[in-house]
Amino acid sequence: DIQMTQSPSSLSASVGDRVTITCRASQSISSYLNWYQQKPGKAPKLLIYAASSLQSGVPSRFSGSGSGTDFTLTISSLQPEDSATYYCQQSYSTPQYTFGQGTKLEIK
């Protein structure tokens, strides 16, 4: 199975900061990497699919990049509503759609 490792596990940043979360796959997954945002008590929400495609309705301050084994999610200017847990997921080695362990983002 492909393992997904996110870093950091948690971080705290201020409004307006540029924030980067990384995700590493245990083997190449081409661009089959997705990012989700989950707020407490809510279902996950798709932000980015295919490594860099922004889901409809998601603010443009969110962006994704990478291919192969190394990927990043970037929030260009952090907003208070971005406080959440973020998960990466590989959809290359189906049907084992592995998720990363999550990154909890807090606003200072």
Add this chain to the structure above:
Amino acid sequence: QVQLVESGGGVVQPGRSLRLSCAASGFTFSSYGIHWVRQAPGKGLEWVALISFDGSKKYYADSVKGRFTISRDNSKNTLYLQMNSLRAEDTAVYYCASSGGGYYGAFHIWGQGTMVTVSS
């Protein structure tokens, strides 16, 4: 409005069974593969099972293989998860989610989740 709505969760004793449902609306349910994903309290997301658009292919995580069965009724726009021989470690919020349609396998539609608690 595109949505998935889960139901059927509750408290059940270890070793007993429970069936979850996921009702779809606002999109062509029969065209998409549908997954179950679970999240134990305070933990991350775990993929559980997948059924193909026509129900002909089914896949399971090792942790539930042989105990859980995924099925669908496209005439009712409904997905099911039959959970047998439940264990304490199956305690989680269970979400249904849809993939496909040009999203490179990403789960683009999620339900709100239903809580399953396995406890004596």
